[in-house]
Amino acid sequence: MFSKTYRRILLSVIGASMLCACAVAPGRIPEPSATRHEAPSPLSAGSPKTGGKGPPSPSSPSAAAMEPRVVASLELTEQGRLLLTAGQPDQAIGTLERALNLNPGNGRACYYLAEAWLAKGGLRQARSSTGWRRCIFVTRGSGRNGFLHNASASKSGREKKCRNR
Amino acid sequence: MLLLVGAIVLYGLQLGKDVHKRFSGRRWTIPSTAYSDSTILYPGQAINPLLFKNKLKRLHYRPVAERPQHIGDMQLTEGAIRIFLHDFNKGGSLREAFPVEIRIDSNRISHLKRTDRNADLTLLELEPEELMHFFGLEREARKLVAIDDVPRHVIQAVLSAEDARYYDHAGMDPRAILRAFYTDLIHKEFRQGGSTITQQLAKNYFLTPEKTLRRKLKELMLSFTMEAMYGKDEILEIYLNEIYFGQKGSVSIHGIGEASWFYFGKPIKDVSLAEAATLAGIIRAPNYYSPYTNPGQCLARRNSVLAAMGEQGRISEEELAAASAEPLSPIPYQAYGRQAPYFLDFVAAQLKTLYSPDDLAGLGFSIYTTLDTQVQEAAENAMSRGLEEIEARHPALKDRSPDKRVQAAVLVMQPRTGYILAMIGGQDYGASQFNRSTQARRQPGSAFKPFIFLSALDRLTAASFLSNVPRTYIVDGKPWRPQNYASIDADRVTMRTALAKSVNRAAVDLAMQIGLEKIVATAGRFGFSTPLAPYPSLALGSAEVIPLELGRAYCALAADGVLPQPLSLKEVTDENGKVLQQRHMDIEEVTSPGKAYIVTSMLRTAAEEGTARDLRRRGISFPVAAKTGTTNDFRDAWFVGYTPDILALVWVGLDDGDSIKETGAAAALPIWAELMKAIPQYTSGGWFETPTEVTIRKICPTSGQLALPGACPNPKDEVFLAERVPTEPCGLHGKSKKPGILERFINVFKNL
Numbered sequence: 001m002f003s004k005t006y007r008r009i010l011l012s013v014i015g016a017s018m019l020c021a022c023a024v025a026p027g028r029i030p031e032p033s034a035t036r037h038e039a040p041s042p043l044s045a046g047s048p049k050t051g052g053k054g055p056p057s058p059s060s061p062s063a064a065a066m067e068p069r070v071v072a073s074l075e076l077t078e079q080g081r082l083l084l085t086a087g088q089p090d091q092a093i094g095t096l097e098r099a100l101n102l103n104p105g106n107g108r109a110c111y112y113l114a115e116a117w118l119a120k121g122g123l124r125q126a127r128s129s130t131g132w133r134r135c136i137f138v139t140r141g142s143g144r145n146g147f148l149h150n151a152s153a154s155k156s157g158r159e160k161k162c163r164n165r
Numbered sequence: 166m167l168l169l170v171g172a173i174v175l176y177g178l179q180l181g182k183d184v185h186k187r188f189s190g191r192r193w194t195i196p197s198t199a200y201s202d203s204t205i206l207y208p209g210q211a212i213n214p215l216l217f218k219n220k221l222k223r224l225h226y227r228p229v230a231e232r233p234q235h236i237g238d239m240q241l242t243e244g245a246i247r248i249f250l251h252d253f254n255k256g257g258s259l260r261e262a263f264p265v266e267i268r269i270d271s272n273r274i275s276h277l278k279r280t281d282r283n284a285d286l287t288l289l290e291l292e293p294e295e296l297m298h299f300f301g302l303e304r305e306a307r308k309l310v311a312i313d314d315v316p317r318h319v320i321q322a323v324l325s326a327e328d329a330r331y332y333d334h335a336g337m338d339p340r341a342i343l344r345a346f347y348t349d350l351i352h353k354e355f356r357q358g359g360s361t362i363t364q365q366l367a368k369n370y371f372l373t374p375e376k377t378l379r380r381k382l383k384e385l386m387l388s389f390t391m392e393a394m395y396g397k398d399e400i401l402e403i404y405l406n407e408i409y410f411g412q413k414g415s416v417s418i419h420g421i422g423e424a425s426w427f428y429f430g431k432p433i434k435d436v437s438l439a440e441a442a443t444l445a446g447i448i449r450a451p452n453y454y455s456p457y458t459n460p461g462q463c464l465a466r467r468n469s470v471l472a473a474m475g476e477q478g479r480i481s482e483e484e485l486a487a488a489s490a491e492p493l494s495p496i497p498y499q500a501y502g503r504q505a506p507y508f509l510d511f512v513a514a515q516l517k518t519l520y521s522p523d524d525l526a527g528l529g530f531s532i533y534t535t536l537d538t539q540v541q542e543a544a545e546n547a548m549s550r551g552l553e554e555i556e557a558r559h560p561a562l563k564d565r566s567p568d569k570r571v572q573a574a575v576l577v578m579q580p581r582t583g584y585i586l587a588m589i590g591g592q593d594y595g596a597s598q599f600n601r602s603t604q605a606r607r608q609p610g611s612a613f614k615p616f617i618f619l620s621a622l623d624r625l626t627a628a629s630f631l632s633n634v635p636r637t638y639i640v641d642g643k644p645w646r647p648q649n650y651a652s653i654d655a656d657r658v659t660m661r662t663a664l665a666k667s668v669n670r671a672a673v674d675l676a677m678q679i680g681l682e683k684i685v686a687t688a689g690r691f692g693f694s695t696p697l698a699p700y701p702s703l704a705l706g707s708a709e710v711i712p713l714e715l716g717r718a719y720c721a722l723a724a725d726g727v728l729p730q731p732l733s734l735k736e737v738t739d740e741n742g743k744v745l746q747q748r749h750m751d752i753e754e755v756t757s758p759g760k761a762y763i764v765t766s767m768l769r770t771a772a773e774e775g776t777a778r779d780l781r782r783r784g785i786s787f788p789v790a791a792k793t794g795t796t797n798d799f800r801d802a803w804f805v806g807y808t809p810d811i812l813a814l815v816w817v818g819l820d821d822g823d824s825i826k827e828t829g830a831a832a833a834l835p836i837w838a839e840l841m842k843a844i845p846q847y848t849s850g851g852w853f854e855t856p857t858e859v860t861i862r863k864i865c866p867t868s869g870q871l872a873l874p875g876a877c878p879n880p881k882d883e884v885f886l887a888e889r890v891p892t893e894p895c896g897l898h899g900k901s902k903k904p905g906i907l908e909r910f911i912n913v914f915k916n917l
């Protein structure tokens with residue numbers, strides 16, 4: 001249905017717009033500062049304020065802004081992106097997995113993982129790479145092709161569709 | 166005469182065929198090698214200096230007193246580790262060696278610097294570690310080198326030591342034979358051989374070791390034939406890859422490529438003149454001139470090779486003096502161990518479905534795995550100490566025969582990707598190769614409960630009450646009355662308390678409320694392959710599971726409801742680096758992030774206030790979700806704990822099902838805590854992001870309804886799925902003055 005070139009252009013445009021959208025939509029594809037919580041929640045960690053009886057809940061994302069592991073994970077993500085750009089999706093996937101291991105909340109790594117899998121024609125893996133990131137999802141194109149979508153800009157029906165899949 | 170010449174020519178032609186056949190095909194069997202994962206370092210990373218230094222030693226870095234000048238050197242100082250890294254072939258591209266400085270402050274990397282460029286690094290990847298070789302029957306280790314990659318001084322040293330006129334003769338050197346004959350005659354014993362490199366190769370490659378005239382003649386004929394068929398460089402390359410260099414335990418070292426790693430921990434291209442002369446000197450009698458067993462003789466032999474090089478004009482007088490003054494400096498002897506043997510068995514089982522044993526033993530594959538050797542070492546240390554302590558507390562366990570001692574399984578995984586970082590399948594691989602992590606089927610006890618509580622989240626919440634009243638169930642016509650392990654007075658407990666404190670009666674009540682078939686279905690989704698019969702006792706973990714499958718199922722709780730395939734084998738490449746097999750993370754969503762988060766939240770309460778609260782006393786100060794498990798008569802002790810970054814499962818028990826007389830909290834928890842404390846690089850202290858579908862509300866712990874500010878004592882925060890958020894205000898403390906609709910509406914907002 002779509003030529004390979006057209007698909008690549010579309011992916012790039014969507015990817016770029018998605019990353020831009022993520023930057024203004026914390027909690028969707030988190031920026032480094034939003035991916036992890038450096039300190040345990042005062043509520044759940046048993047601070048004197050509540051006597052430690054409350055359930056775990058997140059602390060302020062900004063506290064984690066400079067967490068070294070987040071920075072290292074993003075560095076690996078960039079390496080993965082460059083490998084993908086260089087036409088080495090398999091190597092990119094391996095590197096992006098390491099990025100996720102360093103920071104399981106790294107949305108960028110998920111995005112590029114999906115893109116790498118699409119580059120390999122792995123629609124199922126692309127979907128599973130992003131399924132749990134509610135702001136990114138993959139839909140089927142023609143043949144083994146797929147499209148990477150960003151639903152973070154709005155709570156559209158597309159996101160719901162992604163959840164139900 | 167003509168007939169004789171004809172016969173010799175015919176014989177030469179026949180030998181030529183043999184030589185061609187031998188040299189044109191695959192010349193050597195190269196064992197495949199399994200590697201760990203590479204190691205990522207970055208500024209700010211916490212490290213365990215002891216385990217890290219052990220890793221560097223296993224990577225063949227050689228401690229030196231001064232700043233590293235040569236590839237493979239490592240200087241360990243109080244506040245910094247300086248390493249001249251090896252080359253690192255990553256994904257087909259070569260990262261050339263360079264020196265780095267890793268500054269360490271309070272067990273944390275404070276700075277990473279590439280010292281030759283004075284450049285700060287944000288990330289550094291250390292090469293993978295060799296874990297084992299898949300040897301064939303001959304047990305030969307060999308790393309092939311091309312003649313172009315062998316430095317000139319190495320070739321010169323070998324020629325000086327073995328065949329000074331190699332490039333001038335045609336396979337036989339009469340002058341060398343006469344000199345050897347003269348030397349042997351003078352000393353009236355066999356002291357010197359006159360064999361050329363070509364003759365040695367002919368002997369090694371084609372002939373048996375007996376010393377007869379016929380064999381000697383054949384050796385000469387073969388040498389002439391080889392010289393006629395192949396160039397000098399090609400013959401020398403085959404020789405350098407073929408020749409025997411000594412013994413590493415039961416494994417024989419062949420070829421100068423393997424020998425330079427074995428003796429000096431570096432590739433042949435990086436050896437110094439003195440090291441080259443040492444290697445060349447070893448060839449004559451590898452075990453006699455070994456720097457490990459006979460350093461004095463080795464040094465003398467090295468210097469005699471250097472002297473010969475000087476005499477032959479191959480090195481200058483200055484080079485001779487400098488190299489002769491150097492001490493022998495082999496790396497510490499390392500036998501071929503078998504690190505992580507249970508893990509490697511697990512990997513080997515996967516490889517056997519892809520390749521034949523002969524291919525693995527002969528085709529020189531590189532097999533890359535997910536293993537982190539620092540985590541594996543930490544796990545092994547923690548297990549050994551934990552089991553020693555158990556046996557010390559119960560001497561009867563220690564008195565059992567070696568094959569009936571207490572066993573343990575330890576698994577460490579990264580929940581998001583399913584990477585297996587470490588695996589232990591038993592106390593002693595030598596005594597038992599049965600992998601209790603992947604092959605055992607044991608009752609999980611309460612460690613199974615999270616999946617029952619998760620099954621209930623469609624109808625109930627963490628604040629819902631469950632019955633703790635003693636009750637008899639009829640199972641297969643027989644009465645069954647579940648008992649609590651610890652006494653709990655209340656007639657009812659919340660879901661959160663029931664899971665955190667592992668209340669058995671409440672768990673069975675819950676299972677019967679939601680239906681056993683639903684629990685079985687949940688378990689199926691979470692990847693349990695063992696049969697789970699729908700009996701009420703399923704709620705207490707009576708159905709056997711495989712530890713790896715239990716650990717994997719918990720991974721889904723730690724990864725937003727996404728279940729990973731356990732990943733151990735990542736990549737197989739051939740000897741040229743071409744990728745033959747590649748495996749990546751393979752994940753599947755099995756529950757919603759919201760449900761996974763709520764169960765995780767309840768398990769954090771278990772770690773802080775429930776059955777796993779001993780973690781804090783054992784030095785675990787970061788937030789953890791954890792669950793203990795103990796089966797009837799203390800047959801199995803379990804502990805599973807996780808953070809967003811890492812998950813570890815520990816099982817302790819006896820193979821014959823006898824009691825170990827301890828709970829999961831007493832026997833397995835200490836091993837888990839010890840392990841986690843030893844790998845600070847994986848415990849950042851972070852906690853899970855709250856999913857968007859989860860809402861926090863303040864509730865009255867007595868009624869489980871929305872707390873009325875000022876009316877309900879000790880209101881608590883609770884997490885709810887958005888569709889299960891309670892709307893009713895507390896009916897107990899608000900009875901005296903029932904709020905109107907408007908007041909209830911306002912209360913809802915007050916409680917936000």
